[in-house]
Amino acid sequence: MNDKGAILPAENGVEAAVVGWLKDALNKKVFDALLIPVEVPAGDSFAYLLLRDPALLENASPLPPVMPIQGARAISRLTMRGNGSKRIAAVVRPCEARAAIELTKLEQAHLDNLWLITVDCPGVLPLSDYLEDPAAGAARFAEASQRWDRASMRPACQTCHYFSMPASDLHVGTLGSADGTVFVIPGSPKGERVLEDLNIPLDVALDDWTARVKEMERAQTERRQQAHADLRAGIAGPDGLLDVFSDCINCHNCQRVCPVCYCRQCYFESAALKLPPENYLTRSERKGALRFPPDTLLFHLGRASHMILSCVSCGACEDACPMSIPVAQVFSMLADRAQETLGYVAGRSLEDPLPLATYEMDELHQVEQPYVEIYHKREVQDA
């Protein structure tokens, strides 16, 4: 891959630079359409708009203060049934791009005719904080992102260490750039072709950007590990997990907004779990009471086991939880462990195979140990 990039002028800020550049690409027919966050007419939120009319870019915002809908969901909706014929540039956050890559591997998105475009990400505000006063929220976000201060962002953003270039086709580097400029960095041959078509030569060394990203990654990784260690101390074991999820009202909104939870109908909402009354009463008698609806923790564990290897720690689940349960923090902690165990990083590359879809003869012997040591020994003794 080319280790050079380009510099774009950004006197009027990063957002204006990105929008101007994309508008140019749209006018030159390098792209047929853009998928980009646009402020909604009431001015109180943002939504992904697929547009071909450059006039609609007036209220576009490549880095909005919130993530009302995970962009990968928008990409999946658009391409789940195949590649379209239009060339589309999708401007998304790094975690949205990573989720889009996971969904592509899960055959819920098709990226052949879609360019993922990302920008160094300062995080997003929790949706409910922003909605209390959208104008004040936008100002707070602008100010905090200027200083790369993540304290008021989503908890998931506060501990994010993949805030920069994922496997996107084109990336806008704002870290380490000189005032009034940004870097444009190709991430794939597809991305390079776009820059060629736009006559943007790749002649700038990216050392300043790389150094700043590395430095911030180190600090964020440390913060993340600390946060996970603190969290683990509080919730380890079944009782700890029961405590964390004890307020859960079973609305399953975490699953609904999760970009990776793509099942059309979740097992936990299916007829398979609608049981005759006797079943519930018998289960209640075993313990004296049965939480109703039942299977609250089982739902979260089931969800975790299904999606944790593809979890990108975007924090959408926590934003959508009506009971303020730290779902994203718990899931991101579990995700790091699970992904590390299998040597996988969600959204890092389209080429890495999904761990559960591959099989190696020689792996994970440590998981076999407990059986050999505990149960097998016992079986031998009992025999």
Added chain:
Amino acid sequence: MPEGLKINKGAEDAVRGLLRSLLESGRVNGVLALGRTGGANGGVAYSLFTDPGAFVADGAALPLLPFMPANAGGLLSRLTLREPLAGPVAAVVKPCELRAFIELVKRSQGSLDNLLLISSTCGGVYPLDVGANGGLKERLPRYWEAVKQGVLDDDVRPTCRACMQFIPDNADITVALVGEEDLDTQCTLFLNTEKGAEFVEGLEGTSLSDELETEQIKRSHGQRAAYREELFAGVEVGMQELIRTFGRCIGCHACKTVCPICYCSLCYFDSQDCEYLPEIYESELERKGGLRLPPNTTFFQLGRLAHVSVSCVGCGMCTDVCPADIPVSTIFSKVGASVQALFDYQPGKDVTEEIPLMTFEEEELAQVAT
């Protein structure tokens, strides 16, 4: 004049005592009621209790707690969906939860057989975010003080403050709470059905004939009506206004998931029918210049309004779970009220009355035809 039973105990104690004795004597096989989940942060959920021990003082059950983690109408449907109960089970629910269940029974989503339905005159419930992380506890003294005086605490769900149907319909037993100044020491149970009277047999108390509709309750009606007008005036339900308001909808469909009336196992808007081919998006793009993704934001809300408004019981679950802080419940209640008035229909009132959309009259709604 309905028959009542006056018990020399506080309302909470009297109800717990009744439920405990029903379980102990084996007259019911279980009780669906609110209770502590046992979590360290004071979580509360509905539970199906079979152990009478849950109903002793300081037991896990909290049958009269002003909280609604799920609309129990939906839970009773889940309990009786596959088949009716084989033996008696008691349920302590709020009036709007009971109305929702009646609507579900009319839709063949549950059965009233063998259910002993206990409800109360209702002082409203606190929003979910107030109850999260143990926040309910400190509110309770204030709540019960307001209930005694027959007024509503300012912090209960807006839809509760605007609720005109806080006297339950179809309850076998109604616990008098609103406006009962001595509810800490005295409790009146109204026995609305033979079943209700039968199940309290042997309970210590004085029989009485009394009116449920006290002066305080009439006054409460007036206050609620005034607030309702104010609340409804605050939302516009014309097409343009709805598009604007739902502009910030994130399409999570949480409102549908928690709505007791929305019982479809798979919503049309989540079905394959709404997973379009890329060509469909491309032709829309060509036609309009731009389109929102995922699609069907306001369309979903209109579809849901069309399907549920006639049966909307105004419980407020949808507003509570909306991550985009949209006053969904107010919009649905307001539209619901006008649709229900049009058909002269009160959801949850009478289980034998057919749902308006299931019946047909030759001579009706001529104004729509013109």
